[in-house]
Amino acid sequence: MKNKAVFISSILVTIFCCQGLADITLCDNGRTSYKIVLSENADISTAAAAVDFAAILKEMTGAVFPVVYDFYPAAEANEIILGIDNKHIKDHNLIKADMSFGEYQIIISGNSIIIAGGPERGLINGIYGFCRDYLDCRWLTPGCQYIPSKPTVKLPEIRDCKKPAFRYRSADSIMQWDANWTVRNRLNESKAASCGERPSAVMLLHNDTRTATMANSWNPHAFQSIPEAVYKGNELWRAEIEGSRKYIGNPAQRAFCLSNKEFNKWVAQWTLRQLRQKPNMPFISITHTDIGISCDCKDCLKAYKKIGISGLNIQFANNVAKTVAVEFPDVSIITFAYNHTFAPPGIKAHPSVRAVWAPIGADYAYAINEGEVNIKDNYLGQLRQWCANTKQLGIWYYQYSHFAMLPRPCLFATQKSLQKFKELGVDQVFIEMFFNPCWKKTFNTDTDKNIIAYPCFSDYYTRQTDAGSMFIPYGLEHLRGYIYSELLWDTDISVNKSIEDFCRIYYGPSHREIFEYVMLTEDLASYEEKSDFRKYDGLHIAVGSAPIPNKSYLLKCSELFDAAMSKTKNDPVFRKRVELARISIDFAILLFVNDEPDLRKKASERFFRTLDEIEPAFNTVIPRNGDFNLEDIKNNFLKNGL
Ligand SMILES: [Zn+2]
Incomplete structure (x- = not known):
């Protein structure tokens, strides 16, 4: 009898211990003993994300989670430890040391929750990944930031390691100007203008310190920004078209002579001057205008014969990159694979050149490698050749519609395209979205509680006019923005499940x-x-x-x-x-x-x-x-x- 009692109690102890190892209580009926401990080396964006993390936990549980730096000695209290270099981590062997761009790990060890991140916002991704995957938060739209009410939160044992599908992720959904939406969905390019004026919506996004370490590559047609005096004063730099290098009034319709050595040198110096003003930019753009015209001078024609129009464009980018790399070795020089420069080039790109492949002629009813049009035009084969000739390749994926109000299929085709891009090692994807929706002229909006509206610009490309109007995401534009933000992080998510999540939270009983x-x-x-x-x-x-x-x-x-x-x-x-x-x-x-x-x-x-x-x-x-x-x-x- 006695022996039996000992046997039973030892079983209970074993069960109790196992439960103790497997489950931790982050919060119990609105009270917590946890602190958020941040590495003192955390950058400004990560520190702001840690404070946001505490705010999310407070909204979810009702409890206050103090945020402290790790130079305070480890207390007896339970801790959420943030940062791979956090002094409160007892066993560094738990954490993978060589995490890649944006990668993170979440580990529960004893009573501690450790979130550690690799370079470029890895820890920020981990914080919001934890909220998404373990606390069921969803950031659907700026007005529908879903944080479930959970006064008690228990967590199972966690050993999680995740990394983004693409190093750089952005989509210009109408919702992108809202910092909560953009940051929490783990997008990492702010897509504001590199140069020129800063309208208020850009300032609003950038004034949120969580965006401070985001990349910013927005200057889609950099040649449009070449100063008027430079264009006017250098006739030989203008493209020769039908025998004449005539002056074109509209900067958006100007083409240049890429074989002109002086023009090559000037663009390199112009690029350097811009970088010296903003030395933290990871990218700088030397992209051509949207006019699709190339120079027909003798020297350019000779080059086209040898390496193609896109080859000359890459050679030009290489010349600029060679000069810029001496002073800014880590900066990428962005050029286009678009329009007249879309065909794969006959030469290899300098390692600092980042080509942005923009398949504007594709059939968007299908993925890039599916459907008769895309297969016959060999989009996948062309992309493979670009990948073979470049060390860095981004993709400008089109999802805008002039008829955004009308229904159209897009989510599943986009998923398949993104899966293909990831498989080919593409490391940057931008999804271009809104075009010509309606807008609200007044700001009497309550975001999307009743009327959904977000700031926009009347001049979409330059963004040099103010956000004086508000876009209304009728139809499914808001759902698309959300699904794309999910797919840019993980191309293999269940799109059905993400649509279900969206509908359940956003449309409630319907x-x-x-x-x-x-x-x-x-x-x-x-x-x-x-x-x-x-x-x-x-x-x-x-x-x-x-x-x-x-x-x-x-x-x-x-x-x-x-x-x-x-x-x-x-x-x-x-x-x-x-x-x-x-x-x-x-x-x-x-x-x-x-x-x-x-x-x-x-x-x-x-x-x-x-x-x-x-x-x-x-x-x-x-x-x-x-x-x-x-x-x-x-x-x-x-x-x-x-
Ligand atoms: Zn020329």
């Missing part, structure tokens, strides 16, 4: 209907088979375009939205979100369904009521100052969109 709407929108069978590519049948979507949705899809979506509106009728926030999502479908019904008068009448009433609320001003789809004429819009769509 999440099933909206999820189904998103999945139908992703299905190519929901559209008419009208190709944007002349030589091809079937459904193929050019950049900036949108397919024509078919009637059965629109009827099904209408039913789903009826159900979604009924389920959200008692909650004004969820209800408004559903109404804003619905305007895409109502708009498509007004454009494309002519034989359902009742459906059209209701769609029209809802559509215009919502539009009145969001003060629309559509560039392409709806004339900014003109009358709202659906027939004009439809003709415009049919003319420009297909």
